[in-house]
Amino acid sequence: MEQLVGVHHHRHSLSPRAPRTPTRAQPQPQPLLHHLPSNRFRDLHSQIHAHPAAGRVLRATPPFFLVLLAAVYLLASVTIFSAPTPLLRLRSVSPRPLLLPMPAPPPRPELFExxxxxxxxxLTNVGAAITSLLVPxxxxxxxxxxxxxxxxxxxLLALLSRSQHLVWLQMELKxxxxxxxxxxxxxxxxxxxxKDGKFILNGVQHNLSINNPPNTLHGGFKGFDKTIWKVAEYNKGDNPSITFKYHSKDGEExxxxxxxxxxxxxxxSSATLKLEMEAIPLNKATPISLAQHxxxxxxxxxxxxxxxxxxQIWGSQITPVDQTSIPTxxxxxxxxxxFDFLDGNRxxxxxxxxxxxxxxxxxxxxxxxxxxxxxxAKVSDPLSLRVLDIWADAPGVQFYTGNFLHGITGKGGAVYGKHAGLCLETQGFPNAVNQPNFPSIVIHPGEKYRHTMLFEFSTE
Structure with missing residues (x-):
């Protein structure tokens, strides 16, 4: 240490004494300080030579300081390693930001094949709809x-049909x-x-949206047809299929x-399109009756x-309706x-x-x-000789001949007029929720609604 600071003192005393007069000139030793990289030590050397008293204090300080530092280190080590386990983990238990789950983004409207x-x-996930079907x-x-x-x-614009800014467009699309x-x-x-957009279930009256005055039609203003469904599965392989899912909330419409x-x-494999529909009520009894339109x-x-x-329709009875198309x-x-199509009619x-x-x-x-x-039902066209057979497990089917189509511009600029298409919508009976003599459409929690259809294509 003395060599580091360039200080000479008597071996047995720290008190000052008169400097010894040299008998001959001797070269002054160069302190090792000049070979150290630290500027801090060079500054310390300069201060000691400028102030001898400081040098005397420094001679006693280093040993004491090192002993004190060693004692503190030893004490700290004993304290830490003898502490309970949670203290050893104190540094790792730093507060973390609260991470809230981000809501899933809404599904995007897309086309699939x-x-x-x-x-x-x-098909599209907008309304889980068929947009095109090509058969020979x-x-x-x-x-x-x-x-x-x-x-x-x-x-997509049908989803916004209630917007007052789209009145002109509604006239085109409706x-x-x-x-x-x-x-x-x-x-x-x-x-x-x-009927009248209302029904009573478990003693509670439920009032629905009136979108076909004075009644509710096909679920209301925002039925399942006017929602974007989530694509749960999409297979393009040897057995192509697609699965759409939708969560209908309590109070919707x-x-x-x-x-x-x-x-x-x-x-x-037999030129057949299969549709499997399921619905599960999660917390309340509710009427459910889906149809493909x-x-x-x-x-x-x-x-x-x-x-x-x-x-040809395999139905020997119909449910007659009143002037607002509600079954009597x-x-x-x-x-x-x-109405007799039991043997097939044009x-x-x-x-x-x-x-x-x-x-x-x-x-x-x-x-x-x-x-x-x-x-x-069985449908056939005399020109193309295409045939469509429909199979299902529903109790009824709505036969509709496109009576209200009027000047709608469709694919390729085609204009769809009255009777441009026919619908065979397998379903529960209309207004069944208000008709106790009709098959019930009320599904309770723990039960599952199922409805399956086959669209089988052939030629005559």
Whole structure:
């Protein structure tokens, strides 16, 4: 240490004494300080030579300081390592910011395609709708046999149909009676009409949106057709399929309880499109009745009206309606009436005998069964010889002949007029929630609503 600071002192005393007079000149030793990189030590050397008293104090300080530092270090080590385990972790237990889960972004509107080489289907998650379906005719020529739009814009604008800024557009996209044409979509929470938009369930009256005065139609202003569904699964392989999901909230359009809804479209090996619909009430009993609302024209969507199509419906009764299209609660035989399609009839042969056209619920009979589903209807076009067979497990089917289509511009600039397409919507009976003699559509928590359909294509 003395060499480091360049200080000489007597071996036995720290007291000062007179400097010894040298007998001959001797070179002064160069302090090692000049070889150290630290400026701090060079400054200290200068201060000691300038102030001798400081040097005397420094000679006693280093040993004492080192001993004190060692004692403190030893004491601290004993304290830390003898402390309970939580103290040893004190440095790692630093406060962390509170991380709140971010809500999932809403699904984006998209188009999807299923293709098995014979049937090609385009769908969108807007309303879980079919926008295009290509099938071959007797000569193998493909044609799009469903009404719809080329882009998603008209489907998306339907979501905003209540906006007062879109009144002009509503006139373009809506049909004559003020309601959306429901092209290709799934409708719900309850398909068809509910009288006066109200029902009583478990002693509580529920008031729904009145979007088809004086009644509620197809779920209300924002039914399942006017929502963007989540894509839960999409397979493009040998067995193409797509699964859409939607969460309907308690109070939506006036309906009670939260409901989880799933719709799965898949192509089977026999030129068949399968639709499986499920709905689970999560916390309250609620009415559920879903329907697929595609408009079919087997000659091609732009080929004009469907009055030349032949239709066979396996239903020997209908539920007659009042002047606002609400069932009276009665059952009427179709025998001897223009509603008789048991053996197949051309639509145009008797449509004029039905005021306004066909828009009625048929009570399905027990008949031929395929994959646990009964035969609902058969449609054929005399020109293309395309045939569509529909199978389902619902109690009824709404036969509708596009009576309110009026000048709607669709795919490829085609203009859809009256009777440009027909619908066969398998469903629970209309207004069943208010008719105790109809099959119940009320589903309770712990139960599951199921509804399956097959759309089977062929040629004659």
């Amino acid at each position: 299923l293709d098995d080489g014979r049937v090609r289907v385009r 005719d007797k000569n193998g020529v493909l044609a799009d046999v469903v009404l719809g739009f080329d882009s998603l814009d008209p489907y 049909s004559e009676n003020g309601t959306s044409p429901y092209f290709g979509c799934i409708v719900g929470r309850v398909a068809n009409r509910i 006036g309906y009670p309880g939260d409901v989880s809804v799933t719709a799965r479209y898949s192509l089977l 595609t408009y079919w024209n087997l000659a091609g969507h732009s080929s004009g009206d469907v009055l030349s199509h032949s239709v 609660g009665e059952f009427m035989s179709v025998s001897g009436t223009p 639509i145009g042969s008797r449509v004029s005998q039905v005021p306004g056209g066909y828009d009625h619920n048929y009570v399905l009979d027990s008949g031929e069964v395929k994959l646990g589903l009964r035969h609902v």
